[in-house]
Amino acid sequence: GENVEQHPSTLSVQEGDSAVIKCTYSDSASNYFPWYKQELGKGPQLIIDIRSNVGEKKDQRIAVTLNKTAKHFSLHITETQPEDSAVYFCAASRDTNAGNSTFGDGTTLTVKP
């Protein structure tokens, strides 16, 4: 089955700096890579996703890059703000598996004001 590794497990940055979270996956057939943000006491919320036919996707301060050859993808947050502080999860799945995403172990991001 799929195995997703996520690094780092904790990340602390100063407000305004950039934050990068990296994930690797093992199943070369995976073609859907979502990122979720989980705030304290809430459920995970999708913030951005990328499919294997695209190498990069950007949405305002958030961007995701995908390297299919190396089987890794990364989340980039620029100009971080205190409200970006949360646990971030990456995931990987095959579309044909009806949404059976394998999640990374999460990264706790702290943005210091």
Added chain:
Amino acid sequence: DTAVSQTPKYLVTQMGNDKSIKCEQNLGHDTMYWYKQDSKKFLKIMFSYNNKELIINETVPNRFSPKSPDKAHLNLHINSLELGDSAVYFCASSQAISGRAHVDINEQYFGPGTRLTVT
């Protein structure tokens, strides 16, 4: 107008009891899921239901049984609760869209979670 709702939000019970967690989605999605998040925040899928059919069961003990009375509901029943069952349980839903030669899966929407504490 909550998209995915769960009840209860908190559940404290003793070992050996049987309990249920309810989940409802009003998004018209055809696939629903149950996840378990442990104290280390690791998120693991337990079940997935598509059009009322179980399509995933990730080596979860048979004390856990999902019940889907209709497409909008997926309830989780847990028998003979154990200390290790203490965790936050999340319900989620998504829409599978059949298109041409493949099935395009949209993103999952998660509920707010149910914190289960077994004493």
